Amino acid sequence: MSIAVNITQPLDDFSLQVDLALPKKGISAIYGVSGSGKTTLLNCLAGLIRAEHAQIAVDGTVWQDTHQGLFLPVHKRGIGFVFQQSSLFEHLNVEQNIMYGAKRRGFARYATEVKEAITLLGIEALLGRRCASLSGGEKQRVVIARALASAPKLLLMDEPLAALDDQRKQEILPYLEQLHHRLQLPIVYVSHSRDEVSRLADHLVLLERGRVLASGPCMDMFSRLDLPLSQAPNAGVVLTTCVSHYDSQYALAQLAFNQQYFSVVTEKVNVGQQVRLQIQAKDVSVCLVKPAQSSILNSFEAHITEISVIPGAQVMLKLTLGQHTVLARITKKSADELKLEMGLVVFAQVKSVALLI
Amino acid sequence: MGLTETDVLALFTSLKLAGISTLVLLFLGTPLAWWLARTAWRGKFLLEALIALPLVLPPTVIGFYLLLALGPAGPIGVLLSVFGIESLAFTFTGLVIGSVFYSLPFVIQPIQNAFSALDERALDAAASLGASPVDRFFSVALPLARTGILSAAVLGFAHTLGEFGIVLMIGGNLAGETQVASIALYEHVESLNYAAAHSLAGVLLVCSFVLLLGVYGLNKRYRIGAL
Numbered sequence: 001m002s003i004a005v006n007i008t009q010p011l012d013d014f015s016l017q018v019d020l021a022l023p024k025k026g027i028s029a030i031y032g033v034s035g036s037g038k039t040t041l042l043n044c045l046a047g048l049i050r051a052e053h054a055q056i057a058v059d060g061t062v063w064q065d066t067h068q069g070l071f072l073p074v075h076k077r078g079i080g081f082v083f084q085q086s087s088l089f090e091h092l093n094v095e096q097n098i099m100y101g102a103k104r105r106g107f108a109r110y111a112t113e114v115k116e117a118i119t120l121l122g123i124e125a126l127l128g129r130r131c132a133s134l135s136g137g138e139k140q141r142v143v144i145a146r147a148l149a150s151a152p153k154l155l156l157m158d159e160p161l162a163a164l165d166d167q168r169k170q171e172i173l174p175y176l177e178q179l180h181h182r183l184q185l186p187i188v189y190v191s192h193s194r195d196e197v198s199r200l201a202d203h204l205v206l207l208e209r210g211r212v213l214a215s216g217p218c219m220d221m222f223s224r225l226d227l228p229l230s231q232a233p234n235a236g237v238v239l240t241t242c243v244s245h246y247d248s249q250y251a252l253a254q255l256a257f258n259q260q261y262f263s264v265v266t267e268k269v270n271v272g273q274q275v276r277l278q279i280q281a282k283d284v285s286v287c288l289v290k291p292a293q294s295s296i297l298n299s300f301e302a303h304i305t306e307i308s309v310i311p312g313a314q315v316m317l318k319l320t321l322g323q324h325t326v327l328a329r330i331t332k333k334s335a336d337e338l339k340l341e342m343g344l345v346v347f348a349q350v351k352s353v354a355l356l357i
Numbered sequence: 358m359g360l361t362e363t364d365v366l367a368l369f370t371s372l373k374l375a376g377i378s379t380l381v382l383l384f385l386g387t388p389l390a391w392w393l394a395r396t397a398w399r400g401k402f403l404l405e406a407l408i409a410l411p412l413v414l415p416p417t418v419i420g421f422y423l424l425l426a427l428g429p430a431g432p433i434g435v436l437l438s439v440f441g442i443e444s445l446a447f448t449f450t451g452l453v454i455g456s457v458f459y460s461l462p463f464v465i466q467p468i469q470n471a472f473s474a475l476d477e478r479a480l481d482a483a484a485s486l487g488a489s490p491v492d493r494f495f496s497v498a499l500p501l502a503r504t505g506i507l508s509a510a511v512l513g514f515a516h517t518l519g520e521f522g523i524v525l526m527i528g529g530n531l532a533g534e535t536q537v538a539s540i541a542l543y544e545h546v547e548s549l550n551y552a553a554a555h556s557l558a559g560v561l562l563v564c565s566f567v568l569l570l571g572v573y574g575l576n577k578r579y580r581i582g583a584l
Contacts, residue, residue, distance in 0.1 A: 048481050074484035075492075081485035087478035091500040100496070101486030143482075150486050 003028075003154065003186065007044050008053040016040050016051075016210040024059075026202035027180055027187045029218070031194075037210040038190040042158050045188065046081050047074040058154060077154075078105070080147025084159040086139035088131040094142050095127040101150030117148035120182065121175055137168035141175060148185075155187045161196060169196075176200055198222070198238045198278050199356045223325040225308040225316055230327060235316070236280035237327055238356070243273045252297075253355070258322035263297045264355045276356040281316060283351040284328035288338055290347050298350040302326065304342055307335070315340075319348050326350075360556050366533050367541035368560065374449070374537060375517040378456035379464075382513045385457070386464040387506065391494065393465070394472035409462045416459060420526025423455050427527060447529035452537075455523040464513040471505020472498065508572050515568040518561070 003022040008015060016037040022028045030038045043049040045056060047063065050071055056063040063072045080101075088097055095109075102114050118124055121141045126134065134142065140160055147155060160176075161169045173196070179187070180200060191197055197204060197218070204221040206213040206229070214227055222229055222237045229235060244261065245254035246269060253269050255262040255277065262277070269275065291299050305325075306318035315335040317328040328348060340346070360368070393401060411419060426433045427445045434444050445451035475498060483493045499506070521539040528535040530544070538561055545554035 046485060048484070073489075074481070075487050075489050077485075078487070079485050081482060083478045083482065085478060087476070087482035089479055089483070089497060089501070091503070100483070100488075104487035104492075146482075146486070156485075 002059065003045075003188070004055070004057045005041075005045060006055040007041065007051045009040060009044060009049070009051040011037055011040060011210060014210045016044075018207070018210075018212050020205060020212060020215060022188065022205075023186070023203050025184055025186050027189050027200050028203040028205060029197045029201035030188065030190045030205045030207055031197050031201075032192065032207035034192055036207045038192070038207055039158055041207070042156050042188060042190050046079055046156050047072060047077055048081075078152055080150060080152035080155040082140070082143050082147055082155070082157040082160045084162050086131075086136070086143055086163075088134075088139055088143060088146075090131050092131070093127075094123065094129050094131065094134070097131065097142060098123075098127070098146050098149050101146055105150045107149065107151065113151040114149045117145045120148065120178060121145040135168070136164050137171045140164065140168075140172055144175070144179075148179075148183075152185065155185055157187060157189045159190055159192070161193070162191075173199060194232070194234060199276065219325075223318060223327060225306050225318055225327075230281070230308075230316055231310060233282075234280055235327060235329065236278055236283075237325060239277045239279065239324055239326075241275060241277060243269050243271050243275060246271055257300070258324050260300045260321070262300075262350070262353060264353050266355050269355075278354040278356055279326055279350055280352075280354075281327040281329035283353075284319070284326055285330060285349045285351070286317065286319070286328055286338070286340070286346040287349060288346060291349055294349065296349045296351055298353065299347050300350075301345060302348050303345045304340060307340065307342060319346070359552065360560070361553065363532050363536070364538070364541055364553065364557050367536050367538045368557075370449075370533065370536060371518055371538040374452055374456060374520075375514045378453050378460060378517045379510055379514045381453065381457050382460060382464040383506070383510055386461065386509065386513075387468055387499075390465050390468035391472055391498065394469045394475075408465050411459050412462050416520065416522025417526055419458055420455060420523035423451075423458070423523065424527045427451050427454070446527050447531070447535060449534055452524060452528050452535055455527050456517045456520055459520055459523050460513045460516045463516045464509040467505045467509040467512065468502065471502035471508075474505075475501055504575055508575055511568050511572045511575075515565050515572075518568075519565060 002024045005022070006019045008017050018041060030041060032038050040049060044051040044054060051064065053066050054064045062070050063077055064070060089100065092100065098114065098118065099109060102111065107113050121144055123141055123145055126138060126142065131139065161172060164172065177199065189200060201218040204218045205215040206221065206227060214221060219238055219240065221227065224230065241255045241257055243253050244256040251265050252263045253266045255264060255275065300321055302319040302321040304317055305320045308316045309332065310316050313332040315330055315332050317330065317340065319326045319328055326348060393405065424446055425431045428434050429438065429444045437445065445454065479497055479501065480493050483497045488496060519539065520537070524537055524540055528537065528540070530536050530540055538557060542554055542557045545557065
């Protein structure tokens with residue numbers, strides 16, 4: 001399955017013009033500030049908006065082709081759609097909501113798809129409840145389960161966490177991560193939250209005023225110095241790695257990292273488990289000699305592959321260690337005094353690492 | 358209370374008229390309200406104003422035009438005579454037609470309001486879950502608008518019960534056929550039979566009040582504007 005989207009659709013003060021090919025599995029995040037056209041793009045893909053000019057084909061099936069005058073209505077696209085605000089049917093209870101889509105796609109209550117959706121989102125205990133009695137977080141979980149129970153070919157999510165407070169977000173994120181790991185289902189996820197994208201996305205599409213600025217694997221995109229992602233105050237990279245050891249005395253997880261190891265203080269994780277790390281550029285400093293007797297646990301040898309001057313008399317360094325890349329933001333003064341240049345081998349010290357499981 | 362046999366018959370005719378008119382109104386009004394709530398048609402306000410006319414027009418005016426239209430020489434009368442149906446003026450069917458016009462705004466507006474207040478996302482979600490437009494109307498829109506529809510039914514019923522001017526014009530005064538309670542009451546007053554008028558007026562007052570209690574009780578519970 002592949003998702004080919006070519007859309008031209010006028011918006012208020014600019015027009016959405018995208019030509020994208022999204023991967024057939026994993027989470028593709030459409031990332032951009034509010035008003036950049038993300039939701040319009042998603043609605044066109046879903047068929048909730050009939051784009052003025054569009055060629056949309058998913059898995060070889062044409063969903064829209066304005067040249068041929070083809071338009072497949074929403075209810076025939078076999079999608080799941082999760083809105084920012086809960087879209088539960090208030091006149092039905094939780095179980096009836098779950099079964100609404102499942103029934104229409106021919107799944108009974110005991111079908112594997114339905115049972116799996118209910119377990120995956122942990123809503124067994126909510127099935128008999130009325131929707132009005134659910135919390136915001138529970139509602140979104142039911143909405144996601146309802147979409148999954150109809151076994152969609154493609155799941156579209158429009159800022160599913162944006163309407164929730166931080167605590168509720170943290171409550172749902174693990175379920176989304178589970179979804180990501182357990183299902184083969186391709187997901188297109190619209191978000192303006194860097195945190196959510198870092199945690200969830202495999203593929204990242206940067207949207208700015210209706211145009212695609214860049215599109216590619218999430219890990220690569222975060223380390224590109226030519227994109228505005230690296231200009232943000234919280235710029236940094238996301239790395240995938242494996243837990244190689246867990247020290248319960250110090251609550252330290254050791255992560256394998258290009259024949260070197262990273263230590264991260266964290267709750268119990270399983271050895272062998274795949275994890276995501278987020279390393280912000282502001283937390284990385286560089287030394288010319290190997291640091292000794294430092295309180296900073298993590299330092300590693302890397303070489304400078306790119307240097308870019310950024311506003312505020314600062315310099316962004318791209319450091320490469322094997323196939324991995326880390327960004328470091330230092331002052332222009334330090335860069336000059338250390339005579340940093342391309343290809344130079346340095347020791348990077350990482351003050352803090354966020355573990356995104 | 359001393360209700361005569363004719364009074365009971367008139368009350369029964371009123372209830373029958375209100376019941377049948379309400380059913381017809383719900384059947385015609387619900388799709389019309391749905392369309393009005395969702396159309397982007399610019400001329401919508403014309404139709405809305407037309408539907409709202411009975412709110413301000415003296416019922417005798419509607420009755421007068423209906424009398425002309427339904428009579429043997431009127432456009433509807435002529436049309437009906439082609440099918441071998443005689444004039445509908447002074448018949449129960451004629452009364453139902455009049456009532457439908459007369460109570461239309463009371464039914465359309467609450468339903469239209471309820472449909473307009475529907476969460477668009479619920480309908481979009483239903484579409485994404487595989488429900489066709491007709492399916493979405495019956496499985497999502499109607500149930501979510503149910504209090505509005507119930508309000509509309511009660512208001513339409515109560516309003517038809519209080520109809521007078523139109524009946525006077527096109528109904529005539531045939532006991533058991535077209536004599537409704539409000540006309541019977543008028544007759545009692547005309548013949549200075551105040552005792553009988555009291556009984557009938559009392560029954561109508563209580564009926565209407567109880568119906569409106571129902572509407573406002575519903576609104577208090579569900580916060581859906583009736584009018």
